[in-house]
Amino acid sequence: MTQPTNIVSKLPKVGTTIFTVMSALASEKGAVNLGQGFPDFNCDPVLVDAVTAAMKSGQNQYPPMAGVPQLRQAIADKIETLHQHRYDAASEITVTAGATQGILTSILCAVHAGDEVIVIEPAYDCYVPAIELAGGIPVFVQMNISSAGYSVPWDKVAAAVTSKTRLIMVNSPHNPTGSILRKSDVDALADIVRGTDILVLADEVYEHMVYDGQYHESLCRHPELAARTFVNSSFGKTYHVTGWKVGFVAAPAALTAEFRKVHQFNVFTVNTPVQYGLADYMNNPAPYVELPAFYQRKRDLFRSGLANTRFKLLPSEGTYFQCVEYGAISDLPEAEFSTWLTSEIGVAAIPVSAFYNTPKESGIVRFCFAKKDETLKLALARLSKL
Numbered sequence: 001m002t003q004p005t006n007i008v009s010k011l012p013k014v015g016t017t018i019f020t021v022m023s024a025l026a027s028e029k030g031a032v033n034l035g036q037g038f039p040d041f042n043c044d045p046v047l048v049d050a051v052t053a054a055m056k057s058g059q060n061q062y063p064p065m066a067g068v069p070q071l072r073q074a075i076a077d078k079i080e081t082l083h084q085h086r087y088d089a090a091s092e093i094t095v096t097a098g099a100t101q102g103i104l105t106s107i108l109c110a111v112h113a114g115d116e117v118i119v120i121e122p123a124y125d126c127y128v129p130a131i132e133l134a135g136g137i138p139v140f141v142q143m144n145i146s147s148a149g150y151s152v153p154w155d156k157v158a159a160a161v162t163s164k165t166r167l168i169m170v171n172s173p174h175n176p177t178g179s180i181l182r183k184s185d186v187d188a189l190a191d192i193v194r195g196t197d198i199l200v201l202a203d204e205v206y207e208h209m210v211y212d213g214q215y216h217e218s219l220c221r222h223p224e225l226a227a228r229t230f231v232n233s234s235f236g237k238t239y240h241v242t243g244w245k246v247g248f249v250a251a252p253a254a255l256t257a258e259f260r261k262v263h264q265f266n267v268f269t270v271n272t273p274v275q276y277g278l279a280d281y282m283n284n285p286a287p288y289v290e291l292p293a294f295y296q297r298k299r300d301l302f303r304s305g306l307a308n309t310r311f312k313l314l315p316s317e318g319t320y321f322q323c324v325e326y327g328a329i330s331d332l333p334e335a336e337f338s339t340w341l342t343s344e345i346g347v348a349a350i351p352v353s354a355f356y357n358t359p360k361e362s363g364i365v366r367f368c369f370a371k372k373d374e375t376l377k378l379a380l381a382r383l384s385k386l
Contacts, residue, residue, distance in 0.1 A: 010132070011129050018125075018335075018350060018354040019036045022035040022338060022350055023348070025348065031346045035338075035348035036368065037370065039370040040371050040372055041372050043241045047241070050280040051274050054273035055273040061272060062272065063269055063272045064269065065263070065268055066090075067269070068095070070276070070279035070280075071278055072090070074278075079250060081285075083221045085218075087220075091256060098246060099203065099232045099233065101267055102230075103127065103203060104266070106259060108130070108134050108266075111135070111136040112134070112136075114164065115134075115136045116136065116138075116139050116164040116165045117137070117166060117167045118161070119139065120142075120171070122142075122356055123355055141153065145362060149178075149315035149317075150314070157188075157189075167201055168193065169201045172204065172217065173319040174318070175321060177321075177352075178319050180210055180214065180216070183217055186217050186222050190225050193224075200219060201230045202230065202231045202232065203232050204231055205237045205247070206318055208237075208238050209291060209292060209319050209320055210318040211299060211316070211318060230250075230259065231249065235278055238288050239281070295320055295370070299320075301376055302322055305377070305380030305384070306322070310329050311328075311386065321368055322366070322367045322368075324364065324365060325364050326365060327363045334353040334354075334361060334362070334364065335351045345383065346382045347382050349366060351365055
């Protein structure tokens with residue numbers, strides 16, 4: 001039979017992701033995988049029991065398109081308690097098949113062909129493909145890098161705004177840099193969009209991983225920004241169940257109505273028993289309230305061990321990532337250094353250059369410390385050779 005040969009890719013630049021490449025190399029070389037961002041420990045058995053109970057009680061058919069009402073109400077209550085902003089559970093909260101679907105759907109519902117979307121780099125790799133699928137045009141603004149870490153140059157963001165700007169994407173706590181937005185950052189963003197029709201997409205999947213007594217500046221805390229923002233988050237990150245792929249998007253009713261038009265024909269809805277299990281589990285706030293201390297201890301363990309190497313530690317204010325400069329060890333480009341580190345030292349990392357549309361060499365790689373203590377100690381023993 002004749003095979004079609006005229007398929008034109010909608011994402012011609014997309015190939016195998018760096019995460020897949022480095023994880024495969026880590027497996028091949030028997031390296032400790034601190035590259036891809038997921039825990040190597042189990043979630044709370046109580047959460048598994050809650051999902052199992054939902055399955056056994058017969059909660060196995062389609063739930064409402066927007067999500068199980070109990071879960072949406074629990075999300076709205078949590079946001080109000082933490083950030084003093086009230087979303088209506090019925091019209092402003094939607095349960096998604098992970099944050100990636102939430103981000104894609106937010107962009108598809110808001111961005112039209114020819115619209116510009118400001119992307120602050122380094123940026124997570126799902127942003128630009130989603131913009132391109134919507135027919136949008138990504139406009140890149142690079143973060144500043146200094147001894148104090150990464151920061152957003154809001155003057156350059158403002159300069160990037162044109163009459164075609166439809167959306168600005170922000171991410172805090174930030175993957176891959178581990179930086180966080182502070183009130184001054186949020187105020188600067190509000191100044192930029194005030195008096196415009198520009199929308200904002202806030203990727204807040206690491207919202208409960210902020211350290212050293214600081215707190216998460218969710219954009220919903222700012223009334224002006226809350227009125228124009230899709231806030232995306234992830235249960236997978238918060239509850240150590242990344243493979244469950246369940247998240248949510250909170251947005252004003254008018255934005256949510258448009259979001260759900262795409263959502264219902266994208267995934268329609270999200271698996272039922274996990275939603276009921278999460279709703280039950282959220283009755284106890286301790287798991288997310290205690291998460292900063294849980295991960296800060298791991299961060300401090302990892303940073304203490306790295307202090308005995310020639311890596312230069314950059315700040316890790318949030319997320320479960322630690323970025324390091326390796327200039328005192330090697331002058332290899334970041335991707336080559338990551339490959340060498342995985343193959344020869346036995347620890348996998350991710351080059352930060354992979355988070356730029358046009359790879360930017362800064363001599364920085366990213367480690368993930370969402371691992372068992374023994375995993376981190378094994379990695380540190382190997383890295384101590386450096």
